[in-house]
Every structure is written in structure tokens, then in C-alpha cells.
Amino acid sequence: MAIKPGRLGIGIIGAGKVGAVLGAALRGAGHAVVGVSAVSEESRERAELLLPGVPVLDVADIVERSELVLLAVPDDALSDLVAGLGAVGAWQDGQLVAHTSGRFGTAVLAPVKAAGGIPLALHPAMTFTGMSLDLTRLVDCSVGVSAEPAMLPIAQALVVEMGAEPVVIAEADRVLYHAALAHSANHMVTLVAQAGQILADIGVESSGQVLGPLLRAALENALTTGEAALTGPVARGDAGTVAAHASALREYALDTSSADVLDAYLAMSASTAARAAKRRMLSAEAYLGIQAALMPDDEADTGVAGS
Template identity: 75%
Template sequence: MNNKPGRLGVGIIGAGKVGAVLGAALRAAGHAVVGVSAVSANSRDRAEILLPGVPVLEIPALIERSELVLLAVPDDALPMLVQGLAAAGAWQQGQLVAHTSGRFGTSVLAPARAAGAIPLALHPAMTFTGMTLDLARLPDCCFGVSADPAMLPIAQALVVEMGAEPVVIAEADRVLYHAALAHASNHLVTLAAQSTQLLADVGVEAPDRMLGPLLRASLENALASGESALTGPVARGDVGTVKAHTHALREYSDRDGPADFLAAYLAMTAATASRAAARAVLTPVQLQLIEAALRPDEPPPD
């Protein structure tokens, strides 16, 4: 293992898009990545690119060699993995065990804790490609960290060493924290894909060229100014435009267009109107009119 003070022997379980990148970041910080578990061909290829020279090991051998075990596996697989390894007697006294799940805090690592391991939750609030460009993005990234108070400085230090910013998330708040990130990131992708498809269906040859400047400006304005950056028909109280949108999207859906666009538009317009009314951007009457315009029994616009 690395003999530099404070350096750890790190084992990576799960060489997916997240695990391989974080392993490379820890290695760049001076830690020794002693092994990686990689099942699929893509995972092995990723490990070769991001962690050259690191051996691919079976999980028991990897844990035995590691002072820090990083569990970078899907959320639903994490509890069973931790419990199974505890039943096999794999966890070691004083070993650091960190997972990268946003949904879970340290409670999911209770079986490892019972064996004397030290549990940490380190979730990067970033979407990963699994390529080297992710390493350049880490300095702009925050991690949601959870740990016992005495161990929190260790979790924070590991994140700082990877070049990112640690943000402490209470154990009880992990699911809401993760829901906020998933809502922002995943649903943004869905929104862009829906709008791209609709533009293509009406004959726009380069939907990305049309949407790109609009989406980038909207995101930058929203992050800088919050909901005061809201523009468009809801913010203006243009009930007739909302009614026209709704009617056109119903017809589009009825013509074998994807129904998910209409459902998303109705839900997001209702949420946007409600939040605008709460900030007195819309009057109560305007809110009622917009909500009525979204109903399926509303007659077509004039």
C-alpha cells in the first residue's frame, strides 16, 4: 500500500460510470487504488481507461486488501450487497466503507458497522459519462455527505481531495435530497427530449439548434434569479395561449403522438401557475382561469 501519511488503499466495487471516475480522482489525490470489481465488458474497459494498471479482483479479495471500500452500485442493489458481505464475514474492523448512493445515508451500511467498519455516504451531485471529462467537472461539483459526527471530517476530506465541495445532508433528509436532484437532472433530460421530438414532428430540421440557446439561458437565469426569471404565457397570465397549447397537444396526442408530452405539459403548467400565484405573479382569478384551461372538457380556443 501507499506509504505516504494519510494515504489509503482503496477498493472500488462497481466500475460503472461513477465508481471508475471517483477511483481515478482518489488515485490522483495520492491514494492507492488496490483493486476494482468489474463484471461487464464495459466496466472492464472503463477500468482499463480510467484506472490503468489496477487489477480486477473478486469482491472478497478486494475488501481484504482495502482500507477504504467504495461501493458504487445501483441503489436497489446496495442493501443486499452490504448484508451479503456481512454474512460472509468480509467487513473488517476499522475499515472505511463509503457508498455513492444519493438515496441512502449511512444506515444502509449498518451490517458493515456491526462488524466494526466505519460507514460514510458520499454522493456526487453530478451526472456522469464514465469518461475522463468527468474528472474535469469534479471541481464544480458538490457531494452530499452523511456520516457520524466524529467521522464527518473524514468524509469531507475525501471529497475535498477529489476536488469537489462537501455538503452535509442529514440522514433523515437523504431521500428528499436525492429526489430534488433527480427531479432537476433527469426530468430536464425528459423535457428536452419531448420538446426536441415535437419540434422535429412539425418540421424543424435542427431542434437542438433552436432549443439550445433557449434552454441554456433559461437554466442560467433560473439559477441566478430563481423564480423571478420566469417568463412565458403563465407568468403573463395569457390564458388563451395556455388553452391553445392544451388543445393542440390533445390533438397531437390523439393523432398517435406520444401522450407523455401532454401529461408533462399539464402537470408542469399547473405547478408553474400555482407557484406563480403563491408569489402574487398571478391573481387568484388568473390562476383559476389557467387551471380551467388545462381541463379536458374545456372548449377549443377561439
Template identity: 75%
Template sequence: MARPGRLGIGIIGAGKVGAVLGAALRGAEHAVVGVSAVSENSRERAETLLPGVPVLEIQDIVERSELVLLAVPDDVLGGLVEGLAKLGAWQPGQLVAHTSGRFGVGILQPIRAAGAIPLALHPAMTFTGMSLDLTRLQDCTFGVTADAAMLPIGQALVMEMGAEPVVIAEADRTIYHAALAHSSNHMATLVAQGSQLLREIGVEQPENMLGPLLRATLENALASGESALTGPVARGDAGTVAGHVEALREHDAGGSGDILSAYLAMARATALRAAKRGLLSGRQFSGIEAALDSEDTDARNADGPDTPGTTLEGN
């Protein structure tokens, strides 16, 4: 016999997220009644992760579903919800959940007039769109936003997928998503930049050099926070930092300059946070600041009069 409370679920968007979450919910014995898939890649993904599930038009999916999972890009979500509302597609008592990190349930306001129930369920992980993501969900958290009475439904769905629900207030969704994007997306950029530099000096497999270092750094940072800070900025080694700036300036000359600008921005942020927490003395902070400002000084000497430098109090 089927477990109680099983739902007929429709997946709108067979991207990397939608197909995986659909498979996870199917694994919890919910019935996936239909999936929308436009591109060849999404059709192949649906066939692999949701075998036997029919590929349907969006309106047909909404009509057949007790829970509609909207796994579409942020910029598409609002227009899709509103368009279906104008067509009278939403149904009383129907659950409608989106997977956007940026939005809470406010963007689902058009479904309320029809008596449908909005949920925001955002998985805080990156997806490959392959079956290995189902295992990774076991270590994943979801940012859950819903009306107070409906929170248990959202939390239960997340737990059935094997993940941990964390309640995020509606007003906090954007800063929540910014925190995740800043941590994850920018880390990928930093890794790519580091790999590029190593590859350009002849290191054939930079991932072998960076992998152990970055994994240890991440584990230490998650376990110990900023007390795990190490390296020349945290030590107040201004000479080394100045050397880095000079080398990166020469490297980026005539190019995009993205590596130097990223180094300067992150080194300044690191120094500021270290100083505020007493990890750097005022003198050490000033030395690091001067080393980082050497790039700005060169630019000001070329372009015009000096402007005031950064101060600890001003940041």
C-alpha cells in the same frame, strides 16, 4: 514521499461513477488496490480510467482495502453489504463509502458490528464514464452523510476529488435525492419531448434552437429563482395556454400522451407557484386553470358527471 493519510482504496463497481471517482482519488495520490468489473464495458472503463489496477473478486477487494467504495445500483447495495457481513469480510477501522443518493449510512448498518466506519458520498452530477468527468467534478457538490465524528473524513475525501461537500442529514436523504432526480431526470425528459415536437415539424437540429434558450433559462433560474419565470403561464396568457393544450391533444391522439400530460402537470405547478408568490392575480390564475382544465372537461363529458375543479386553496 507519499502524502500523509493516503489510503488503499478498493472500487466495487466500475460503472460510470465508480471508475471516475476511483480515478479522482488516485489523482489525489491514494492507491487504488483493486476494482470489480463484470461486463465488457466496465472492464474497458476500468482499463481506461484506472490503468494498471487489477480486476479482482469483491471479497479480495474488501480484504485489501482501507477504504471500500461501493458504486453499485441502489437496489443492489443493501444485499451486497449484508452478504459481505455474513461472510465476515468487513474489517475493524475500515472505511466503507457508498455513492447512492437515496441512502444515508443506515443501509451500511451491517458493517458496524465489524467495527467498520460507514460513509455516504453522493456526487450530484451525471456521469459519462469518461475522463471529461474528472474536470466536471471541479464544479460538483457531494451530498455527505456520516456519523458526526466521521464527517470530516467524508468531507476531506470529497475535497480531495476537487468537489464541494454538503452535509445531508440521514433523515433527509430520500427528499434530497428526490430533489435532484426531479430536477435533472425530468429536465432530460422535457428536453427530449421538446426536441421531438420540433423535429416532427421539420426542425432538423432542435438542439441548436433549444440550447441557447435552455442554458439561459437555467442560468436565470439558478441566479434569480422564480422571479425569472417567463412565458404564457407566468404572464397569465390563458388563450395561448389553451392553444397549447389543444395542439398537444391533437398531437398525442392515439399515442402515449406523455407530452400533453407533462405539459399539463408542469403548467399547473408553474401557475400554482406563481400565484402563491403574487406573480399571477387570482383572475389570471383562474384563467390559466380553466385553460388547463379544458382537457379534463372533455374527458369528464365523455366519461361521466363533472367533478370539482382545482382551486388555489386546495393545492
């Protein structure tokens, strides 16, 4: 990087799964972690595991002692925390302040800038466990960075020091960026859990063993070739199979009170069909057939659109 920060005294506010891991990564890069805030017993144990010897301090002391403050708190708590510290004059001239929220850019750190500090946004595109194995996963992980142009190299250098890859996200695009990540990773977990639930309910004991090879191959193919990797009955226009799936899942929803599984299948099938049709992977006739297959029988018979 063109600019590389020197050895910094770093304070971690929030010893959650993200804060403790990033603190350990920065410590491993040669920076000194001068303090960490940890309220719950779980966060104190995590701090002890990943940041041994680092004192647990209150937030005001951490801000006072730190050249770089890392704010690793929930999104909804970030604005009030930053504003509250600004109201008591805690932020310092020349101090680096970085948050780990995907949703926000640097505008949420306006009180830091008003005090002469340097606001940075660093969001790792990774799911954290809060354990040491996350340090290995950080290598080659992408981190969405936002900062003013003159300060962007500092944010990028910090990410590189952690072993990750900086990806510049415009301030105005932060919410869409975060929505894309949440839509993929979080919803994938829900889909896998729903599929595993169905398999378990029909007596398949090792659902992970059944789903693992399929899902790993599908993910790898999708990352490599995009929507060209799409297979299955929707992509083939196999309306009969889709209708059978929908009917079976309606009965399953009634038997198990698992309407969320049915809702997810119908929504994802409709979305998949629409994208396939738009890319001419499905003919117009096949697309209409899939739409009809997703309707309840009584609505399909009368031509009334439904879910």
C-alpha cells in the same frame, strides 16, 4: 479540513460510470487503487481506460485488501451487498466504507459499523458519462455527504481531495435530497427530449440549436434568481395561449401516440401556475383562467375539473 485521511489503499466495487470516475479522482489525489470489480465487458473497458494497471478482482478480495471500500452499485443492490458481505465476516475493524447512493445515508451500512468499520455516504450531485471528461466536471461539483459527527471530517476531506465541494446532508433527509436532484436533472432531460421531438416532427432539423440558447439562459437565470426568472404564458396569465397549447398537444398526442408530452405539459403548467399564484405572481383570477385553459373543452364548458 481539520482531519485529512492519509494515503489509502482503495478498492472499487462497481466499475460503472460513477465508481470508475471517483476511483480515478482519488487515485489522482495520491491514493492507491488496489482493485476494482467489473462484471460486464463495458465496465472492464471503463476500468481499463480510467484505472489503467488496476487489477480486476472479485468483491471478497477487494474488501480484504482495502483500507477504503467504495461501493458504487445501484441503489437497489446496495443493502443486499452490504448485508451479504457482513454475513461472511468480510468487513474489517477500522475499515472505511463509503457508498455513492443518493437515496441512502449510513444506516444501510449498519453491518460495516457492527464489524468496527467506519460508514460514509458520498453522493456526487452530477450526471456521469463514465469518461475522463467527468474528472474535469468533478471540480466544484457538490457531493452530498453523511456520516456520524466524529467521522464527518473524513468524508469531507475525501470529497475535497477529489476536487469537489462537500455538502452535509442529514441522515433523515437523504431521500428528499435525492428526490430533488432526480426531479431536476432527470426530468429536465425528459422535457428537453419531448420538446426536441415536437420540433423534429414539425420539420425543425436542428432542435438542439433552437433550444440550446433558450434552455441555457433559462437555467442560468433560474439558478441565479430563482422563480423570479419565470417567464412565458403561464406566468403572464395568458390563458388563451395556454389553451391553444393544450389543444394542439391533445391533437399531437392522438396523431403521434405521444400522450406523455401532453401529460407533462399539463402537469408542469398546473404546477407552475400554482407556484406563481402562491407567490402572488399571478392574480387569483388569472390563476383560475390558467386552470380552465388546461381542461379539455368539454370539461371546461361544464366546469368539471380534469387534466
